[in-house]
Amino acid sequence: MIELKNNELTFTFPDVHPDAQLTLTFQRTLRIPDDDDTYALPPGLGTFPLKHVDDFRSKIPPSWNEHGGVMMPMFQAEAMWIDFSSEDIDNRGEYCFIVKIATGKVNAVTGEDWRDSVNRAPQDYLVVPTQPWLDGYCVEKGTIRQFVAMPLGAGYTAEEQVTGEARVGGVQIVVYPMKREVFERRFPVRRWREDLERRHSDEIMYSPAPEAALEETVHMDMGLAPGGKMRQEIYDDPYDLADWDLRHRSRCFVHLANSMTWRAVTGTEPPTKPPTAKEYSDRGLPWFDYYAEVPAVDGGGALGKSLKSVAQVSVEKKDALFSEEQSIVPAVVRGVGPAQRSGGRVREW
């Protein structure tokens, strides 16, 4: 089952394990430059607000009622990333989950049209806690294109590029837990010393890259489109497909409302626009690189590689959306690994 508390989606599976719990938040962030460079991970600037669509049934489109789920506000061309965390259970470790993420029913890992099944070759899902975050569409091994909100129907979204239609929009999430007996076998209870060693690791600091303000549109539905490139790996599933309890799943549709729609439907203000990447970087604030000793999947596939970024589509359409955007060089990139991640939020400053 899924609960919404404090802008967090909590997936629980009491029939599998009473403490199996995956928490997912949508993080506000900078939009990285949509140029030829590949950037480090931008920071988290707080969570997006989330609300049950059922609380606003008389004000939302019939399709939102049909899809159920929750909704959140995004400005046009605003970026976001998704944070995953799960709870340590009985001093064994964090419970493991499979997470499938799609936007407009286009799989963010493979770039393929939505399939209900879980597929290993090619892997079309993420494994949590191995995968701490997802910032965009995997377009090739180790590289993603950032999730950027664009109006559905304007030709920018991954959905429109892959399916040729603007019908679904939003974000779709499906979560499956690991089988309890497999979790308990693979993760025996840790002794205190192992726990201490697990928590100990170093943080690496080293030195090594705007946007134009965009007008909001009156489109009711938003979708996600591929933005600038960033270094992020989609980690290979270290377990067997049979380890996952595919009989139990929870799924959630996240509708994206532009700021005007959000105000009209909820009567509340959306968060303010985040700073530009240049403004942020000019202040010397940190960007992030994540290191984990886990192999990465190829991801993307032919469809992923052919996805055009928002800037590329805008040039073709002569929209000149990001005409004033400049490349930047992040002043500080902070290297982080699983140990820092398990200690709490690490993509903050």
Next chain:
Amino acid sequence: MVNGLGEHIRERREALKTTDKAFSLRQVAQRVEVEPSYLSKVERGLEVPSEATVRRIAEELGANPDVLLALAGKVSSDLQQVIRKRPELFAQVIRDLAQLPDHAVLRVVREVRDGTW
């Protein structure tokens, strides 16, 4: 005046002070923006602070503000607002849940509805 709040705050602050001297009465009072003598009275159950002060104390001590407010005999203003909107319904719900064990109350949660997509 007995409210349980003062004892709870003192125990928690003293526990924190064993590992961090910044949790002395004086320093905590300073961070919570009250006089040390006032915080001392609160801890002895001689004063009941305002909701805003209770919240600052809870934040400072890493305590649950709803628990501290309940110990002070108060209900958080946001909850009061919720109840005032539908008093009959919430009064009924609370009375119905009053006798249930914790695990059963925790099962009464609102799920995110999944539709067709």
